[in-house]
Amino acid sequence: MTGAMLNLQWEAMSLYPAGYFTRQIPVRASVTYPQGWRAATALRGTTAGDTVTYEPVSYDVLVDSPVFAGCHFRAEDLGQGFTLNIVADDARFLDAKPAQIDAHKRLVDQALKLFGSRPFDHYDFLLSLSDEMGGIGLEHHRSSENGVPPWYFTEWASGPGRRSLLPHELTHSWNGKYRRPADLWTPDYKTPMRDSLLWVYEGQTQFWGYVLSARSGLYSKQETLDTLAMIAATLDTRKGRTWRPLQDTTNDPIISARRPKPWVSWQRSEDYYNEGMLVWLEADSIIREKSGGKKGLDDFARTFFAARDGDYGQRPYDFDEVVATLNSIQPHDWAAFLKARLDQTSDRAPLAGFGASGYKLVYTDEATPSFKDVEKRNRVTDLSYSGGLVVGSGDEISTVLWDSAAFNAGLTVGMKLLAVNGVAYSTDELTAAIKAAKGGSAPIKLLVKAKKRIFEVDLHWHEGLRYPRFEKTAKADGPLDKLLQPRL
Ligand SMILES: [Zn+2]
Known part of the structure; x- marks a missing residue:
């Protein structure tokens, strides 16, 4: 809660009798909000003064229906039973233009066209524009909690920022809440969940x-490709992939509980998110190629996530059902394909889905606008592919890639950069030195400080500045181009 808004999560505000299925515990909740505040949730209720009394629901539905409330509030009807509920740090951030609201309407439209059915009676986006309340992204069956920076609408033209958040959380209504991995479904909150199908x-x-x-236009096609290039490059150079298979990363939430790690490039992280995406991109390209362009992963989604309209019950699934559904769309050795991607280690990320569309991951000395945008927002200089380090605030190294030139020079996280080739450190001095060293043999001389010690480090990096992007090698549209087109 801040002075202007509240994120009410019922599980933090309630006790329930242990030993019963949560879906069989009826609850009638009521909340008295600060005077003049407005509240949004997937629950419906009646208002008397500042108190809202919500309709009786089962305890699992209550817990799955959090509230965003605030004094600066705006609700937009997106049509088709969808509402965009916005709370903001200040009223001026609520100034969403019609074209921006339209993009969210197209998101709803494209999602319904994709899945073809509605596992909910209505859906409420809860969106907070705040740098005080935190950037939550949390899926629910009939709503989602979405925390974005305050300028989400007011600096729309500066780049897509977190605009993929709502599409992601909306997708979860089908993929995660309605269709749920069998080992992730539990009858109550004391039974441990298992994560084997998080990919x-x-x-x-x-x-x-x-x-x-x-498809909705929240991202341009180029912004999508540039973002995918960053993801592909991160995973393609992640040395941890040589020892840790993708499947094992589904244990990451249990092992490390999202705490920072010193060597993500060696330890890996929750790679089932982005590498899982690359596996599905490859699956889409296989379906499109084998079916002569007639089918794609859209057909899988429509089949696997088919729901009874308005019914927000849950249907668990297992690995075999995923394979069987893929085979019903397009026969292929899907079990072997998925097991290879999940259980085998490899030097390189699965990028075949891009190759089939004539896209090649390349590195050039000019960063894409998306890459620059991420650097700016994170306040870092990202030299991951230009020697293997990221410099954060206070000229401190925030990341070093395992087995990179920076790693082999002895640089590590927390060191402060003082000078480059005898000149006081600045981002420009470092990038200029990296450029000048391209193709040469003399090391870049860095003066660094580690706690109280100051010493010189020779950085042997002679490939200059390198930033990832996709280069289109084929003239014709391929599976990926077709995948990103809006559905009519
Ligand atoms: Zn998610």
Whole structure:
């Protein structure tokens, strides 16, 4: 809660009797909000003064229906039973233009065209424009909690920013809440969940999240490709992939509970999100190629996530059902394909889905606008592919890639850069030195400070500045181009 808004999560505000199925515990909740505030949730209720009394629901539905409330509030009817509920740090951030609201309407339209059915009676986007309340992204069956920076609408033209968040969380209504991995479904909150199918739950949600971002126009096609290039490059150079298979990363939420890691490039992280997406991109390209362009992963989504309209019950699934549904769309050795991607280690990321569309991951000395945008927003200088380090605030190294030139020079996280080739450190001095060293043999001389010690480090990097992007090698549209087109 801040002075202007509230994110009310019922599980933090309630006790329930242990030992019963949560879906069989009826609850009638009521909330008295600060005077003049307005509240939004998937629950419906009656208002008397500042108190809202919500309709009785089962405890699992209550917990799955959080509230965003605030004094600066705006609700937009997106049509088809969807509402965009916005709370903001200040009223001026609520100034969403009709074209921006239209993009969210197209998101709804494209999602319904994709899945073809509605596992909910209505859907409420809860959107907070805040740099005080935190950037939550949390899926629910009939709503989602979405925390974005305050300038989400007011600096729309500056780049897509977090505009893939709503498409991602909306996709979860089908993929995660309605269709739920069998080992992730539990009858109550004391039974441990298991994560073996998160590469479907999150991986395919990442996939549809970006596809729907592109189809709705929340991202341009180029912004989508540039973002995918950053993701592909990160995973393609992640050394941890040589020892840790993708499937094992589904244990990451249990092992590390999202705490920072010192060597993500070696340890890996929740790679089932983005690498899961790459696996589904490859699956889409296989379906399109084998079916002569007649089918794609859209057909899988329409079949696998088919719901009874308005029914927000849950249907669990397992690995075999995923394989069987893929085979019903397009016969292929899907079990072997998925097991290879999930259980085998490899030097390189699965990028065949791009190759089939004539896209090649290349590195050039000019960063894409999307890359620059991420650098700006994160306040870093990202030299991941230009020696293997990221410099954050206070000229401190915030990341070093395992086995990179920076790593082999002895640089590590937390060191402060003082000078480059005898000149006081600045981002420009470092990038200029990296450029000048291209093709040469003399090291870049860095003066660094680690706690109280100051010493010189020779950085042997002679490939200059390198930034990832996709280069289109084929003239014709391929599976990826077709995938990103809006559905009519
Ligand atoms: Zn997710």
